[in-house]
Amino acid sequence: MKIILFIIQKEFKQIFRNKAMLPLLFVMPFMQLLILSNAASFEIKNIKIGFVNHDNSQTSYKLISKFQSVSIFSLSENFSTIKDAEASMEQGKVDVIVEIPNHLEKKLLNDNQTSLSVIINAIDGAAAGIENVYVTQVIKDFNQSIKSELVMTSFDSENKPYFNVIAIPSFWYNNTLNYKTYMVPGILVLLVTMLTLFLSGMNIVREKEIGTLEQINVTPIKKHQFIVGKLFPFWVIGLLVLTIGLLIAKIVFSIPILGNVFIIYGFAALYLMVILGIGLFISNFTETQQQSMFISWFFMVVFILMSGLFTPIESMPVWAQRITYINPIRYFVEFTRMVMLKGSDFYEVRIHFMIILAYAILVNFLAIWSYKKVN
Amino acid sequence: MGILVENISKKYQNTTAIQDISFEVNKGELFGLIGPDGAGKTTIFRIVTTLLIPNSGKVTVAGLDVVQQYKQIRNIVGYMPGKFSLYQDLTVEENLQFFATIFGTTISENYHLIKDIYTQIEPYKARRAGALSGGMKQKLALCCALIHKPKVLFLDEPTTGVDPVSRKEFWEMLKRLKQFGITILVSTPYMDEASLCDRIALIQKGKILKIDTPQRLIQNFSKIIWNIKSSNKYLLLEDLKAFEHKHSVFAFGDSMHFIAKTDLVSKKEIENYLKTKNHSDIEVNKIEPTIEDIFMDLS
Incomplete structure (x- = not known):
């Protein structure tokens, strides 16, 4: 335990000594939410x-x-x-x-x-x-x-009375069909996912790249100590980014957060384990930060486009809809929209919780299994 | 018990990195693996440090098997990889602290081991490791490899890319470490460092050419080495290669080292031969062999 704490401490030191890190953590969420949610609009005018x-x-x-x-x-x-x-x-x-x-x-x-x-x-x-x-x-x-x-x-002789039926739609959970109310929770998910996946994926590979991993491997450090020590800081950072994002959503965009915030954090905590597991998995199969970045991007693009964030899943062809079932982002997007806009309680999102929990166990099992100290 | 390597071989896909390597390092001995780049030194290091499993053969470090008992080995060995591999964004002190902690010890507990070395870099202890000079980095890396009081120390090309003064200092530090009874396996491509080891193994292309003390290797070398100079270095090499009595010839600094097929060839004969080839300023001298001469002769 002492060793894990020490690795975590070392990791945080390194993270905050990285000049790109602080802007990434605090400016990127702000910019993305501000720019994307204002610009990425489906409304057509003029x-x-x-x-x-x-x-x-x-x-x-x-x-x-x-x-x-x-x-x-x-x-x-x-x-x-x-x-x-x-x-x-x-x-x-x-x-x-x-x-x-x-x-x-x-x-x-x-x-x-x-x-x-x-x-x-x-x-x-x-x-x-x-x-x-x-x-x-x-x-x-x-x-x-x-x-x-x-x-x-x-002056028709029969002069039938003319009936006219008009439908008046009422948009539940987003009365004014405000585009931002719909987009901001989704972009928030995107943000948390991107940051944690890229950073964690690159982090372990970085130790490989600079050679420290080889040195670490010839020490009594245990696999779980190293992995937990390396990933925990990014789990914290993920939750921190989520907090910043939620605050921006609430204060700047006045997005309603109808559901319980603790449910959101509970889900995010599990969800981040899935993403960190994927990051670890990618870093096990790459040798340089560049490779890791490219592979992460590949997954990100597929995950984002298939997440229902920009295009509704219901409008995808059936085979594509099936693919979205293995997309963790899909569940988080759905989840945040349900909890934030609809005020769903735990019982209503229990399926989401179960799926993400199973996903977290599976991904981390694979990642730890494929992580090797010996060739 | 030091290190015992018995008939190990390792193949990477189709290339054989090392073949049938055996050697023994006694407890408290400073043993050198001497050979050019690509000879297989790093592969041997990766096997004895439990990072790589050999295709065949058996290795024990301090009596522990590298395949079965690798976990115990990792507690008692210090390893300094060829590439500088400390955290560049942590300070000197933080790096040392880190390695002490992951081995479950503290800096103060084993300070006596690293004192000589650490005092040299202590003035820069708040500096980030990435900002140190090459020689300083090596000293820090050595401190980090020593901080848990290892029984066996593995140093893979510790002096590559380090200036001559720092190299000399580094070897003096290694000599001092012997007083603590630490077994040291070191590799180097520099032949001049070979004479600083207790015993050396000359290796090339994945095979061991010879194992002995540097002194005995030199003593037992029976051939006469001629140090030959002339005004035209390039032609000199070509002409000596064409000389009928040639056994081997190679450039050594600004002169040639020449070994004849028999020791009966005299200085006069060589000089006369070179004169017929129109060389001027000819100098031919008998010299003591160096490890490099022995290596070149064997390979």
């Missing part, structure tokens, strides 16, 4: 829309003015031919083109239906999807009003 109006009827102008009245369509332009409009899209001047066919009004009056074409620039698939929703929404809206007008003016 859509540039173009119209090609072949009809020039009162109804068609109504439709155009309907679009213009929606603030997210920032710029609207009228083109006389579809060719002009397409050329403009190719130059990137418009994002959406709405083409109104001949006899729109007439067809509506006679046949009660018509069609119009919408062209959306889909270079950015995600943006195009959202733009499509907006455009459809406006047209649907327009549809409703034109229908009721038509009903009123057509």
Whole structure:
């Protein structure tokens, strides 16, 4: 025990003598939360829309003015031919083109239906999807009003009462659909994971690189003393970063923390063991800090993209959803969102706890097993 | 009981690092492994320090088997790897403290062992190890390897990359350590350091060429060594290589060391031969052999 404490003490000395370390611990969480959560937004504003109006009827102008009245369509332009409009899209001047066919009004009056074409620039698939929703929404809206007008003016003999059903969504756990409320807990997870994985992965390899490991190996130090002594400081640092992150989330972003903070810490404590185990595992199979860094990055990128942080897991193909089951970040992201935003108690996240506990045992078993003092 | 190495071999994939190596180091002896880079010295060190398991053969250190009883061995040996491997970001004192603690001892307990050496670096004890000069680093590393009062000390090329003055000091320190009864196995590529050991093993390409005391090795060397100089060094080497009586020739500083096939070849004969090859300022002298001459002759 005395030896473990001594190694821990030595490790902390070294960590805080590293000039890059303090900024990394205190500035990085702040910057990431501040920049990422403000910048990484899915909201789309300032859509540039173009119209090609072949009809020039009162109804068609109504439709155009309907679009213009929606603030997210920032710029609207009228083109006389579809060719002009397409050329403009190719130059990137418009994002959406709405083409109104001949006899729109007439067809509506006679046949009660018509069609119009919408062209959306889909270079950015995600943006195009959202733009499509907006455009459809406006047209649907327009549809409703034109229908009721038509009903009123057509003096239909049967004169059926016109029913209109409107859905009013209510967003639970994030009333205003505030993007930051949703992102900040996730980014917090990312931050804690990245720092602890990189630092722990590099730390043991560093001893290999500078040769001290060879010297240490010819001492009576036991495997568990060395591993615990080396990893414990990063476990503490992980929890420290989490604390800084939670404070920033609460104070700067006013993110609600509805659940019990102790549940968050309890889970993070287990979760960090998984990450540290992965770090140790990586360092067992690498010889230099550079190799360790590259391998850690590889895992990080896969873990992040498959974590449900940026893209919902529900929208992934089934095989990809299955892969996310082995992704520890997925569980932590889900967990923090549940506890922070929904106020879940321990009973509701018990599955998450069990999975992470099993994961921690498995990863650390593998890591310690593969750590060898002798060749 | 010192170190007993019996017929060990080690292969890395397809290359044989050492082959059938055997030697014995007595308790309290200063034993040197002398050989060029790549001879297999570090492999031997890694085996006797329990870091590497040999493919065949048996090694005991202080009576303990390196494969079965490696845990006990790690308590009683001090190891100084060839590469400086202390914590550069810890101070001199912190490094020493660290190694004392992990061996379950304190600096004061064994201070008498390192006193001579440590007093030299003590003025810099608050300095980080990374900021020390090469010679200072070696002294600190030696202190760290000694702080737990080891029975056996392993020093892998301790003087490589160290200036001549520090090298000399270092060897004097090793001599003083013998008074504490510590068995020392040291390796070096410098032939001039060989004469400072009690006994040496000359090794090359993973094999031992000869084991003896440096004095006896020199005494038993029966061949005459001619130290030859002339104005044209390059041609001299070429011409001596072409000489009919040549057994071996190699450059040694600014002269050539020449061994003839028989001792019957006289100074006159060599001089005459070189004159026919148009050499001027010819000097031919008989000299005492050095370890390097013996090594070159054997290899």
